[in-house]
Amino acid sequence: MCCRRPCSCANRCALRRKANDRPGARRRRRQRRRLDRRTSRAGTDRRRRQRGALRRGxxxxxxxxxxxxxxxxxxxxxxxxxxxxxxxxxxxxxxxxxxxxxxxxxxxxxxxxxxxxxxxxxxxxxxxxxxxxxxxxxxxxxxxxxxxxxxxxxxxxxxxxxxxxxxxxxxxxxxxxxxxxxxxxxxxxxxxxxxxxxxxxxxxxx
CATH class of the missing domain: 3.40.1190.20 (Ribokinase)
Known part of the structure; x- marks a missing residue:
């Protein structure tokens, strides 16, 4: 287990680590976390990628x-x-x-x-x-x-x-x-x- 999910290729993991270490990557992650906290409060709108619907309660x-x-x-x-x-x-x-x-x-x-x-x-x-x-x-x-x-x-x-x-x-x-x-x-x-x-x-x- 690496990079939070199974991977059969060490090179692929190395590429992911390299991408995460690029200039600005950590800053963008911090900004996303701050945005999550800020827009999860009452009185705010939030857009999500996934939505599910069931016809039962x-x-x-x-x-x-x-x-x-x-x-x-x-x-x-x-x-x-x-x-x-x-x-x-x-x-x-x-x-x-x-x-x-x-x-x-x-x-x-x-x-x-x-x-x-x-x-x-x-x-x-x-x-x-x-x-x-x-x-x-x-x-x-x-x-x-x-x-x-x-x-x-x-x-x-x-x-x-x-x-x-x-x-x-x-x-x-x-x-x-x-x-x-x-x-x-x-x-x-x-x-x-x-x-x-x-x-x-x-x-x-x-």
């Missing part, structure tokens, strides 16, 4: 991970009647996830999140809730009740309505199904649910 990512690990997964949530929503449901179905309890709603868009990750791996997320803000608590209770005979865990994301979160955690407790609650973002009413014994997976700032 935090809860759906967890569902996909569980399905790929061999678990039987049923997803409960809501999407808008738009291309993003149909694409998200199709992706879940392709992963072998049961989407019976995913509602398609008129008059709202599918939820969207913009995630920015810095060089240290820390992220900031801006969320447009869309259909997530219209998840029906009664539908959540029904979905948990239907899964009571076989589910080994209910995983709850707090990016839906607080009433839907309460419905999920309370229903899991009443049916004695272990519950994992991701309290991010922290909203009013979440603390009262802690007494029901869910496993918490908060962000570092929560």
């Amino acid at each position: 935090k809860g759906a990512n967890a569902a996909v991970a569980a399905a790929r690990a061999g678990a039987a997964v049923r997803y409960c949530g809501a999407v808008g009647r738009d291309d993003a929503g149909s694409g998200a449901v199709a992706e879940l179905r392709t992963e072998g996830i049961d989407v019976t309890d995913v509602a398609t709603l008129d008059g709202v868009s599918t939820g969207t999140a913009l995630i920015v990750v810095d060089r240290k791996g820390e992220n900031q997320i801006a969320v447009g809730a869309g259909a997530n803000a219209a998840v029906d608590p009664a539908a959540v209770r029904t979905a948990v009740a239907r899964a009571a005979g076989w589910a080994g865990c209910v995983l709850v994301s707090a990016e839906v309505t607080p009433d839907a979160v309460v419905a999920a955690v309370e229903s899991a407790a009443s049916h004695r199904i272990p519950c994992v609650l991701n309290p991010a973002p922290v909203t009013s009413g979440l603390v009262e649910l802690f007494g029901l014994g869910p496993v918490l997976t908060p962000n570092s700032s929560s």
Whole structure:
């Protein structure tokens, strides 16, 4: 290992070292680092070389991970009647996830999140809730009740309505199904649910 990546040619490494030692090379590297620090602050614009897009959020990512690990997964949530929503449901179905309890709603868009990750791996997320803000608590209770005979865990994301979160955690407790609650973002009413014994997976700032 040399020059931070494998290289089969010593001459190639020597050329890289020579390029890094050219007049001004170190100065340019320092300038880039200063620019990184300066433009990563709030109120600044930043251009990046890479961008990625997925038609799923935090809860759906967890569902996909569980399905790929061999678990039987049923997803409960809501999407808008738009291309993003149909694409998200199709992706879940392709992963072998049961989407019976995913509602398609008129008059709202599918939820969207913009995630920015810095060089240290820390992220900031801006969320447009869309259909997530219209998840029906009664539908959540029904979905948990239907899964009571076989589910080994209910995983709850707090990016839906607080009433839907309460419905999920309370229903899991009443049916004695272990519950994992991701309290991010922290909203009013979440603390009262802690007494029901869910496993918490908060962000570092929560």
